[in-house]
Structure formats: structure tokens, C-alpha cells
Amino acid sequence: MAEARDLLGRLPTAGPTRGANRRKVLLAVAIKSGTQADIAHRTLLSQATVSAAVRELAMAGLVPNAKERGKVGLSRVNDVGVGVHLGFNHTTVVARRLDADFEQVTSRVGSGGLSRGWRRALPEVKQMIDEAIAGTGQQRSDLFSLGIAVPRMISPRTGDFTPPILPPWRPGDDPAGDLGSWLGVRAIMDNDANLGALAERTYGTQEHAETVVYVKASTGIGAGIIVHNNMLRGHRGMAGEIGHVTVDPEGAVCQCGGRGCLETLIGADALIAQVRAVPAMSGMATPDTLEQVIAAANARDAVCMRVIHDAGRRLGQSLAQLCNLINPDLVAIGGQLAQCQLLLEGCAESLRRFALPGAVDESFGFTLAPSELGTLAEAQGALILGLRQQETAPSGT
Structure with a gap:
């Protein structure tokens, strides 16, 4: 073989x-x-x-003999690619034997996340990787590539965190180095919204779209942007940080040091606080997590419905400016908040109100939609990233 x-x-x-x-x-x-x-x-x-x-x-026996117009895929190989998404409150690992279809991944999801710190999360992440690889029928020694999605800015020049290093990360944290050394491969990491965009552009139905924006709306808010097959990262990896666009100059101070950032209004902590401020008007118990707010909104709780719909409208106002600037074909909404249709409805309302009509006109090919890959988007993008970096990996790695 x-x-x-x-x-x-x-x-x-x-x-x-x-x-x-x-x-x-x-x-x-x-x-x-x-x-x-x-x-x-x-x-x-x-x-x-x-x-x-x-x-x-x-x-060489790596692809079957195929007709010129037929699909080309790998012959049977043992090599496995792995993608890891290290989220604030969840960790997701996907693994796939490289001859399998991209949808045929083995996935593992953990509820610990990075909110407890990288050192405490590391043992569980290792276990999830082992389990995901085993789910493909292969062994750890068959690992071919490893990509990692993280909820922070990554320098495209060094592959490290771009200062300032914000929570949940601490100076000295090196997930790519730690996991790569343990597994014996050269690991690579990038911002999770960037990798969500990469997965959406590669595996979604709009593979040939010229400009794609992927919005990750969960604990934080970020956007990945792809233009003409190229990821827009910016000089220091800060492109797409829509969560830190100022929308209220007199608003709350953000952990980035800014004031009135979009994230302070529609990030998980802000939405939970809004619901908790009116518990007497709600039929639900006081929420502790974003999942609880989303579940209550989907169950028609009036307060949670209003909070998430308003969050969508706020997000749409910022996206309207982005649409006016880069005129994307597709805006895909991912992350936990995409699990509530009210977010997309509110977002669509604001796009129609604040964007140039031609920039968001569906009759001209514009699409606003939930991510086709759902909660696996960032991990799938990480898997793609790990494979792509093999283009420049030294021979023999």
C-alpha cells in the first residue's frame, strides 16, 4: 500500500x-x-x-487511474489528518483518514474548553486526539498532519500569538509546540474564524465564491475573510477582528483595552448578563451559559428571544459596513449563536437597512446563511490548515 x-x-x-x-x-x-x-x-x-x-x-499508486473528467481521490492510505479547535468553553477534535471523504470524520467534543487554562486543558485534548484517531481505525503513528484553531490572533509570520496575549491564553502557552512535540509532527495554528472561513470555502457549496466572510459568534466575535483563494490575515494577523470594532464609544471597557467593542454588546458574557438582568420577566431559570440562553430562545422564551434577535441586529450593523467595504459573495454565520435562527433574522434586517442595496442583494448572488459545517467548521478548517502546511514542510517530515 x-x-x-x-x-x-x-x-x-x-x-x-x-x-x-x-x-x-x-x-x-x-x-x-x-x-x-x-x-x-x-x-x-x-x-x-x-x-x-x-x-x-x-x-505511484496514490490515486486510482481515472478518466480525465472523473473525480480524483486518494487510493487506500493509512495516513490520518487531525484538526483541533480549542474554544473558550468547548474543545473539538476531528480526524480523517486521507482517502476518506471530508464528511467522514471522526469527531470528539469536550465541554472543558480553554477557560480553565491551557495547562489544565492539555491532558483532555491529548485524550480526545487519541480517541479521534482511533475512531478512524488507525493509530497515533499514522498521524500525517495536525492543525489547530484558536480564538485569538496569530501572526502569519511567526505562527505565534500576536501581542497583546489575551485570556484565556497566558505568556508561554504554546499549543502547537506542545501537541506537535507529543505527536512527532510539525503542528500549525491559526485564528479559529479564519479556519472557519477556510472550511466553509473548501467544503461548502460555494467553493467558487470570490469573497467569503465567515463570522464566528460565540463567547467572542470574530470574522475570517477569504478573497480570491487567499486568506486575508493582515500584517500581524489582526484582520477580521470585527468583535473589536467600536460600536459605542461610551460603552463598557473590553478585555482588549478598547471601549464599546462589539464583543462587549453581543459576546456571551454580555448576552447572559442581559438575560439575568430581567429574571422576573422570564419563565426560565437564571442562565449561567450561552447554551442555556440559546436553548431558551429556541423554546420561545420572550427575554432570550429578544436578546438574541437584538444581538443579530447589532452584528448586522457591523457586517453592513464590512459588506460595503469588500462586497462579499457569502457571509456565513458560525459559532454557538448560529444555532438560533433569530440571530440570522436580526442580522438580515440590519444588512438590508445599513448596507448598500447592491452589496447585499440576493438577486445578484449575495448569500447570508448559517455555516454549512455547523459546530465542526473551525476544526475542519484546522485539518485543512495542517495539510496545507505540508506544501512547505521540509522533506522527510
Whole structure:
């Protein structure tokens, strides 16, 4: 049985173009099977180059011999890709044997999250990774790649946290280094909203959309932006920090040091506080978590419905400005709050009111929708990130 890692170890990351192109095509197929035209679109290679690479990979036994217009996927391999989402209140791990379809992931979800600190969370994360890999029928030694999604800004130049390092992280925390050393692979991490956008653009139905915005609305608020196949990270990885856009100059102080940030109005703590301020008017018990607020809103609790609908309207006001600036094809809403339709309804109201009509006109192709990948979006994006970084990994890794 051919193994992807064996061939990659022999293929250059740069230098001889032919080998580098084969490497790029192999990883693109590992991320998602598709026609040669699809692969050319995702790799930005010519269809002739992709066709030649596919023929060579077939000769190596890594892809089946296929007709020119048929879908290209990996032959049976043992290699496993893993994606980890380290959220504030939840941890999600997905694992997939690389010859399997992207939907055929084994997932594990933990309720601990990073709110307790990275050192305390680390043992559970390791256990979840082991369980997810075992769920694919493979072993830890079959791990091929590891990507990590984190709810903070990551420098595109160093791969480390961009200062200031905000809670739940502390100076010295190094999830990529810790997990990579334990597993014996080169791990890589990025902002979770960025990776949600990457997964939505890759695995959603709008793969060919020119500009995609993915909004993660949970404990915090962030946005990932993809333009022309490229992730918009910014000079220091701060692009898309919509949660820290000032919407009320006289508002509450945010943990970033700003005042009146969007996150202070529609982040989890703010929504819980709003509901708790009027317990006598609500038929539910005083909520302690965002999940409880969402569940009550979905059960038609009047206070929680109002709070989440208003949160959607606030979010929509900020997104309207973003739509006016970059004119996206798709705005996908992910995170916990996307589990309540009222958030999207409020968001749509404000987009219609505050955005340029042409920027949010569905008749011209604009779409506002919940994430197609649901709660696995960020972890799926992390899995893609781990595979993509193999394009530049040193030979033999």
C-alpha cells in the first residue's frame, strides 16, 4: 500500500517544478477529492499541469487511474489528518483518514474548553486526539498532519500569538509546540474564524465564491475573510477582528483595552448578563451559559428571544459596513449563536437597512446563511490548515 508521507518525503517543496506540483496536487486531493478542473482551481495550476501530476501519482499508486473528467481521490492510505479547535468553553477534535471523504470524520467534543487554562486543558485534548484517531481505525503513528484553531490572533509570520496575549491564553502557552512535540509532527495554528472561513470555502457549496466572510459568534466575535483563494490575515494577523470594532464609544471597557467593542454588546458574557438582568420577566431559570440562553430562545422564551434577535441586529450593523467595504459573495454565520435562527433574522434586517442595496442583494448572488459545517467548521478548517502546511514542510517530515 502506498503512503502519502512516503512520497512527500521524496518530493521537493521548491526547486524542480514537476515534483513541487505533484506535492501540491497530492495535498489538494487529500483535502478534498474533485475533478481535475476543481483541483486546478484550488491549486492555481493549469489543467495540463494537474493532468500530468495526476498521471504520475496514479503510477505511484496514490490515486486510482481515472478518466480525465472523473473525480480524483486518494487510493487506500493509512495516513490520518487531525484538526483541533480549542474554544473558550468547548474543545473539538476531528480526524480523517486521507482517502476518506471530508464528511467522514471522526469527531470528539469536550465541554472543558480553554477557560480553565491551557495547562489544565492539555491532558483532555491529548485524550480526545487519541480517541479521534482511533475512531478512524488507525493509530497515533499514522498521524500525517495536525492543525489547530484558536480564538485569538496569530501572526502569519511567526505562527505565534500576536501581542497583546489575551485570556484565556497566558505568556508561554504554546499549543502547537506542545501537541506537535507529543505527536512527532510539525503542528500549525491559526485564528479559529479564519479556519472557519477556510472550511466553509473548501467544503461548502460555494467553493467558487470570490469573497467569503465567515463570522464566528460565540463567547467572542470574530470574522475570517477569504478573497480570491487567499486568506486575508493582515500584517500581524489582526484582520477580521470585527468583535473589536467600536460600536459605542461610551460603552463598557473590553478585555482588549478598547471601549464599546462589539464583543462587549453581543459576546456571551454580555448576552447572559442581559438575560439575568430581567429574571422576573422570564419563565426560565437564571442562565449561567450561552447554551442555556440559546436553548431558551429556541423554546420561545420572550427575554432570550429578544436578546438574541437584538444581538443579530447589532452584528448586522457591523457586517453592513464590512459588506460595503469588500462586497462579499457569502457571509456565513458560525459559532454557538448560529444555532438560533433569530440571530440570522436580526442580522438580515440590519444588512438590508445599513448596507448598500447592491452589496447585499440576493438577486445578484449575495448569500447570508448559517455555516454549512455547523459546530465542526473551525476544526475542519484546522485539518485543512495542517495539510496545507505540508506544501512547505521540509522533506522527510
